[in-house]
Amino acid sequence: MLRFVRRLRAVAAAAIFAVAALPAHADDTIVFAAASLKPALDTLLETPEAKAIGTIKTSYGASSQLAKQIEAGAPAALFVSADKDWMDYVAKKDLVEAGTRVDLVGNALVLVAAKDSTIAADLREGASLLPALGDGRLAMAEPSSVPAGKYGKAALTKLGMWAAVESRVVAADNVRAALNFVVRGEAPLGIVYRSDAVSEPAVRVVATFPAGSHEAIVYPLALIRGHASDEAKKLHALLRTPAARAVFEKYGFDVK
CATH class of the missing domain: 3.40.190.10 (Periplasmic binding protein-like II)
Incomplete structure (x- = not known):
């Protein structure tokens, strides 16, 4: 049974949602987001408004893994966690751009x-x-x-x-x-x-x-200190527009 469980976890780890190194250029906007956001966020990033911002690259995974990668120096410009705890973790490392943390969806x-x-x-x-x-x-x-x-x-x-x-x-x-x-x-x-x-x-x-x-499920969004470019700020704003909220709601999220 233990071998079976390990095999299942190995298959999951190989899935496209596993966190991987992203080939990126200096002017790319990199988003680290909880895996559950993938369908909605992928849809949003295909909109003309998002494409007008520039090249946006995403890395989806467990919020815990993403937070640890940010701590280790990963060049994420935005972080969307699936709970407050892992955003708090990043904030306590002084890696959140002041004044940019907001509750995005539930x-x-x-x-x-x-x-x-x-x-x-x-x-x-x-x-x-x-x-x-x-x-x-x-x-x-x-x-x-x-x-x-x-x-x-x-x-x-x-x-x-x-x-x-x-x-x-x-x-x-x-x-x-x-x-x-x-x-x-x-x-x-x-x-x-x-x-x-x-x-x-x-x-x-x-x-x-x-x-x-269980505790209320809240997804905080924030810019990451040192990577908060003008493009990242535009994306941060775009994700909070009425049009974006409508997409999140379509995919089953509660909008704030």
Whole structure:
């Protein structure tokens, strides 16, 4: 079983959402963004308004990984974290440009299964996920560090379910990798963001975690000190326009 889990994590790590070094020029605007933002942000960056800013390159991954890369000197101009903790981490390293941190969007946490499955699950306090899991595993982002995993563990703990499912968890490097375990049929259930389910037609939402079972899901945006070019500032502003908010909402985010 351990070998199976390691194989799944290796596959996830090789996915396009894994953080990789970006070939870039000095005048490129580099965005580090939580993996769950990929469908919406990719759409926004294809708009004429974004293209008029100049060359924008993106690196998607777990907020924890991205924050550590920024700390190590990665030339990110903008950072969008999937939680406040990892933006706080970057800010405490004095790497956030003063006055540029804003809460961009929000999200919800959901339990998903394959589109054609008949799985049902109850997320009320005191219920159990084991009947729904059967002999399978629960896919989620790494619960000790990745925001979606942390939210998921907190919710399961609050609902009294964590102890029973902890040994059945397959932990992915980021939330999109966790989603892909369900898409590929390697896990019957996964914990992801609502936006992930909206953008992936191969899955369906089985249930939504009660809002009070975890902290509010907030995505902070900020410019990174030393890389806040005029182009980066324009993109920072563009992401907060009504047109951008409409795109985020279309992809399942709550707009601020």
